[in-house]
Amino acid sequence: MHALGIPTTRALAVVATGDHVARETLLPGAVLVRVAASHVRVGTFEYAARLQDTTVLPRLADYAIARHHPEAADAERPALALLERVVEAQAALLAQWMLVGFVHGVMNTDNMTISGETIDYGPCAFIDGYDPATVFSSIDHAGRYAYGNQPAIAQWNLARLAETLLRLIDPDPEAAIAPATAVLDTFPARYQGHYERGLRAKLGLDAEAPLRDPELLADLPPLLVAQRADFTMFFRTLAGTLRGAAAPAELAAWIARWRGEVTGGDPAATADAMDRVNPIYIPRNHHVEDALTAATTGDLAPYERLLAVVSSPYEARPGLEDHAGPAPAAFAGGYQTFCGT
Numbered sequence: 001m002h003a004l005g006i007p008t009t010r011a012l013a014v015v016a017t018g019d020h021v022a023r024e025t026l027l028p029g030a031v032l033v034r035v036a037a038s039h040v041r042v043g044t045f046e047y048a049a050r051l052q053d054t055t056v057l058p059r060l061a062d063y064a065i066a067r068h069h070p071e072a073a074d075a076e077r078p079a080l081a082l083l084e085r086v087v088e089a090q091a092a093l094l095a096q097w098m099l100v101g102f103v104h105g106v107m108n109t110d111n112m113t114i115s116g117e118t119i120d121y122g123p124c125a126f127i128d129g130y131d132p133a134t135v136f137s138s139i140d141h142a143g144r145y146a147y148g149n150q151p152a153i154a155q156w157n158l159a160r161l162a163e164t165l166l167r168l169i170d171p172d173p174e175a176a177i178a179p180a181t182a183v184l185d186t187f188p189a190r191y192q193g194h195y196e197r198g199l200r201a202k203l204g205l206d207a208e209a210p211l212r213d214p215e216l217l218a219d220l221p222p223l224l225v226a227q228r229a230d231f232t233m234f235f236r237t238l239a240g241t242l243r244g245a246a247a248p249a250e251l252a253a254w255i256a257r258w259r260g261e262v263t264g265g266d267p268a269a270t271a272d273a274m275d276r277v278n279p280i281y282i283p284r285n286h287h288v289e290d291a292l293t294a295a296t297t298g299d300l301a302p303y304e305r306l307l308a309v310v311s312s313p314y315e316a317r318p319g320l321e322d323h324a325g326p327a328p329a330a331f332a333g334g335y336q337t338f339c340g341t
Contacts, residue, residue: 001102001118003310003311003312003313004096004100004279004313005096006093006096006097006100006102006118007089007093007096007115007116007117007118008117008118008119009034009035009036009113009117009118009119010034010035010036011032011033011034011035012033012034012035013032013033014030014031014032014033015030015031015033016028016029016030017029017030017031023338024338027296028296034119036113036115036117036119037067037068037113037115037117038064038067038068038113038114038115039113039119040060040063040064040067040068040113040114040115041109041110041111041112041113041114041119042109042110042112042114042157042158042160042161043108043109043110043111043112044060044110044114045057045060045061045114045161045164045165046109046160046161046164048060048164049163049164057164057167057168058168061078061079061082061165061168064082064114065078065081065082067115068085068114068115068116069081069082069085069086069114071085072084072085077169077170077179078168079165079168079169080165080169080176080179080180080183082114082165083158083161083162083165083169083180083183083184084183084186086114086116086158086161087158087183087184087186087187087190088190089115089116090112090116090154090157090158090187091154091187091190091191091193091194092116092190092194093116093117093118094150094151094154094191094194095191095194095195095198096194096198097118097150098147098150098151098195099195099198099199099202100126100232100279100282101126101127101130101147101231101232101282102124102126103124103125103126103127103134103135103136103145103146103147103150104118104124104145104150105122105123105124105125105136105137105140105145105337106120106122106123106137106139106140106145106339107145107150107153107154107157108157109157109160109161112154112157112158122137122337122338122339123136123137123138123139123140123336123337123338123339124136124337125283125285125288125335125337126232126282126283126284126285127147127231128230128231128232128284128285128326128327129228129229129230129231129326130221130224130225130228130229130230130231130234131147131225131228132146132147132148132149132221132225133146133147133148134146134147134148135147136285136335136336136337137336137337137338137339138336138337138338139339151187151188151191154187154191155184155187155188158184158187159184162180162181162183162184165180166180196217198277199217200217201273201274201277202235202274202277202278203217203235203238203258203261203262203274204238204239204242204262204264204270204271204273204274205261205262205263206263209263211261212260212261213257213260213261216254216257216258216261219254219257220254223251223254227250227251229251230325230326232278232279232280232282233280233324233325233326234251235274235278236274236275236278236280236324238255238258238274239270239271239272239274239275239278240271241255241259242262242267242268242270242271242274243267243268243271275314275316276314277314278314279313279314280313280314280315280316280324281309281310281312281313281320281323281324282310282313283306283310284323284325284326284327285327285331285335285337286327286328286331287302287306287309287323288306290302291303291305291306306323309323
């Protein structure tokens, strides 16, 4: 995620405990040590709001403002300004997740940071074939945290943050509901703005210019679903067509419409710009599983290879063709991830 340019906590170390942990099977136990701007989450505010000590919540809000959003301190209502800045940070973060096909897997309020960093990598994974209904987590039976549900879940989590801040926004919580709701209601437009700008960059399109074909972007997701197109490689394939490669027959009609929107006199330069924002390598699920399985036996070579691959996700390198394509069909069907991973 860091190599993709997405705000994230960082892994400092994995320390083996020498014990085994009972998950789906007995697995070697370890502690993952993570570094973050802070570990303050929406859930931290929920916890503070329920304490009998009523001084904790305002002190937590002051800390979060000073630590992450200091400009909010000068606002007429600092707590409301804090909410607005967290809404903006999460709208930008969720757009970046969606643009690379990342599924967090367990987007509860305790896994949403105030800083806007991705945190708590548990049953997460990246999609291969594009489908908004994609679910990997073994415990997400209803699809609450499906890939396509993530922006709405983010707004729901932010509403929980707003509830904790009402008394800090206004001494009369009822009077705070309207301004807090007004801030929450900006989330969809903020998210859509970040997402569309990012999608235009992935497609080599001008960030702001009106499209001559106004339905072009809206028509893409249903097409990708119908074709079960690999989400990562689709954009690299598009760039290839600007360099003279043949367009996939099943996508040719949409690609012809897209070509009519691509501006600039040098198709190769546009293709290069697309490649700078469209990864060729992501942590493909079958490679992650292979690396984990080997590591539990003491063989870290597959892990080290995978880490080297995804640390430079935009740079195509010879010999890594097996990392640039989706999982085998037999592997992809029904693949599950687990919190213990």
